[in-house]
Amino acid sequence: MNANQAAARSASNEGGGGRRAGRMKLNRTPEWLALGKHREELGQTHLRELFAADANRGTGYTLRVGDLYIDYSKHLVTDRTLELLRELAAATGVAELREAMFRGEKINTTEDRAVLHTALRAPRDAVVEVDGVNVVPAVHEVLDKMAAFSAQVRSGEWTGFTGKRIKNVVNIGIGGSDLGPAMAYEALRAFTDRTLTVRFVSNVDGADLHEAVRDLDPAETLFIIASKTFTTIETITNAESAREWLLAGLGGDTAAVARHFVALSTNEEKVTGFGIDPANMFGFWDWVGGRYSFDSAIGLSLMIAIGPDAFREMLGGFRTVDEHFRTAPPEQNVPLLMGLLGVWYGAFFDAQSHAVLPYSHYLSRFTAYLQQLDMESNGKSVDRDGDPVEWQTGPVVWGTPGTNGQHAYYQLIHQGTKVIPADFIGFARPIGELEPKLADQHDLLMANFFAQTQALAFGKTAEEVRAEGVPEPLVPHKTFKGNHPTTTILAQDLTPAVLGQLIALYEHKVFVQGAVWNIDSFDQWGVELGKVLAKRVEPALTEGADVPGLDASSKALVTEYRKLRGR
Numbered sequence: 291m292n293a294n295q296a297a298a299r300s301a302s303n304e305g306g307g308g309r310r311a312g313r314m315k316l317n318r319t320p321e322w323l324a325l326g327k328h329r330e331e332l333g334q335t336h337l338r339e340l341f342a343a344d345a346n347r348g349t350g351y352t353l354r355v356g357d358l359y360i361d362y363s364k365h366l367v368t369d370r371t372l373e374l375l376r377e378l379a380a381a382t383g384v385a386e387l388r389e390a391m392f393r394g395e396k397i398n399t400t401e402d403r404a405v406l407h408t409a410l411r412a413p414r415d416a417v418v419e420v421d422g423v424n425v426v427p428a429v430h431e432v433l434d435k436m437a438a439f440s441a442q443v444r445s446g447e448w449t450g451f452t453g454k455r456i457k458n459v460v461n462i463g464i465g466g467s468d469l470g471p472a473m474a475y476e477a478l479r480a481f482t483d484r485t486l487t488v489r490f491v492s493n494v495d496g497a498d499l500h501e502a503v504r505d506l507d508p509a510e511t512l513f514i515i516a517s518k519t520f521t522t523i524e525t526i527t528n529a530e531s532a533r534e535w536l537l538a539g540l541g542g543d544t545a546a547v548a549r550h551f552v553a554l555s556t557n558e559e560k561v562t563g564f565g566i567d568p569a570n571m572f573g574f575w576d577w578v579g580g581r582y583s584f585d586s587a588i589g590l591s592l593m594i595a596i597g598p599d600a601f602r603e604m605l606g607g608f609r610t611v612d613e614h615f616r617t618a619p620p621e622q623n624v625p626l627l628m629g630l631l632g633v634w635y636g637a638f639f640d641a642q643s644h645a646v647l648p649y650s651h652y653l654s655r656f657t658a659y660l661q662q663l664d665m666e667s668n669g670k671s672v673d674r675d676g677d678p679v680e681w682q683t684g685p686v687v688w689g690t691p692g693t694n695g696q697h698a699y700y701q702l703i704h705q706g707t708k709v710i711p712a713d714f715i716g717f718a719r720p721i722g723e724l725e726p727k728l729a730d731q732h733d734l735l736m737a738n739f740f741a742q743t744q745a746l747a748f749g750k751t752a753e754e755v756r757a758e759g760v761p762e763p764l765v766p767h768k769t770f771k772g773n774h775p776t777t778t779i780l781a782q783d784l785t786p787a788v789l790g791q792l793i794a795l796y797e798h799k800v801f802v803q804g805a806v807w808n809i810d811s812f813d814q815w816g817v818e819l820g821k822v823l824a825k826r827v828e829p830a831l832t833e834g835a836d837v838p839g840l841d842a843s844s845k846a847l848v849t850e851y852r853k854l855r856g857r
């Protein structure tokens with residue numbers, strides 16, 4: 291049986307996910323219908339009313355997980371809403387699918403794969419089996435190998451081909467082989483070895499690699515080629531160019547490659563074919579999805595930057611939330627709650643997008659990372675049976691760090707016509723190394739953080755505007771409707787453990803939504819067509835080759851491109 295046949299069989303009837311096939315359509319379940327009715331009853335109920343009715347809402351609608359304090363009081367929900375949402379989760383088998391995932395069942399049915407990113411942070415003595423084999427020892431073997439290598443690079447023991455110390459690390463990868471380490475490197479800059487320069491190249495636009503290496507000495511540069519499949523054209527093309535750059539700078543001796551290139555991949559054959567010594571390969575497995583891979587070998591660049599101990603602290607943070615997700619009762623289960631809130635707004639408020647707004651400069655890439663995690667996972671329009679879904683699935687995820695967004699697009703969130711639920715993420719303390727004056731600015735940053743969710747929730751009534759003496763024609767313009775839902779996530783510090791907690795929180799939130807919507811959150815067939823077409827179109831650009839079946843618009847664009855390119 292080949293992989294396609296196995297996946298087809300799995301998708302139709304087997305595995306933890308397969309058992310969900312044929313279940314009652316979500317929008318016909320009594321729980322869904324009850325939520326619809328409840329939504330009608332809720333009508334235009336305002337957060338001002340919900341807070342007025344419950345003096346304890348500000349503390350009662352909060353949860354803790356690990357180091358995170360989560361305030362969900364500014365959501366358009368009542369106790370009854372939450373109860374109905376939990377009933378929906380129960381009816382759609384979220385807990386069963388969660389157990390199947392943790393147990394290593396092949397819940398990614400269209401690819402016939404287990405989904406075990408949680409095993410990447412399992413303790414050494416844990417047992418998680420895939421096809422009857424405990425995968426945890428192999429996970430720790432790779433982690434140990436990464437730790438040993440990171441220590442060698444950090445100490446200077448691992449030198450380049452000419453004997454020079456490695457001072458620059460360039461990760462070449464794309465999607466899940468880039469976004470995670472790139473995001474975490476920014477997030478944890480304060481924990482990095484500041485003598486190292488760490489850069490990330492992902493775009494096949496040659497400008498990306500050019501800018502990353504133009505001021506580097508090849509003799510001091512280590513390239514980490516990160517690709518689960520080791521077939522991704524962007525990564526392989528950039529890796530080949532990097533090898534050329536290195537060899538050109540070091541006199542052309544191909545023996546240099548072994549000291550300057552390591553690979554992170556599941557595909558040893560392709561890694562060897564590229565010319566990288568398998569001894570310099572850090573492996574992982576097909577049960578780690580690309581967008582769930584950054585705590586696998588894919589995190590090597592981060593581990594070199596922050597050191598193995600901090601990396602393990604981060605894994606501990608992931609583990610804290612894994613355990614919470616698996617064991618906390620539904621009323622206290624944060625990823626469950628966050629997932630259900632998203633389902634609520636998508637289905638019953640027609641919310642099309644979800645903003646993630648970190649009030650930390652260090653989280654500048656966090657939302658970009660979440661875009662892949664969420665949108666590649668839940669950007670689906672057929673359910674596990676292959677039938678078109680009749681409900682909204684994953685939202686458009688977007689956002690940039692506060693306070694910059696406030697001076698750009700918050701206007702639309704405050705006064706536009708769209709419902710945009712938003713997560714605000716902030717920290718009580720600035721990083722320790724800030725000068726006193728800069729550290730003092732933190733309170734101003736956080737004052738904005740608290741002010742925004744307040745303004746979004748409660749707004750400003752026309753009466754309040756009038757009371758300020760605003761001329762009548764301007765009153766509608768200066769009125770804030772409010773009632774915009776937000777979650778506030780607050781922690782003391784942005785540490786490796788806290789970052790791990792935050793990421794695991796979103797991983798499991800995405801899981802919950804996929805489970806409720808009955809979609810496979812772990813495949814990504816939607817990215818394939820573009821790849822195939824790019825391969826077909828390239829010869830038309832370079833050689834003017836005829837591409838059979840090219841549509842009239844694309845044909846004209848290619849002709850124009852070639853003209854402008856001087857071909």
Ligand code: F6P
Nearest residue numbers: 465466467517518519522580817
């Ligand atoms: O094309 C999408 C994708 O497959 C992502 O899911 C993945 O993270 C990315 O490409 C990179 O893939 P790889 O790690 O195999 O190079």
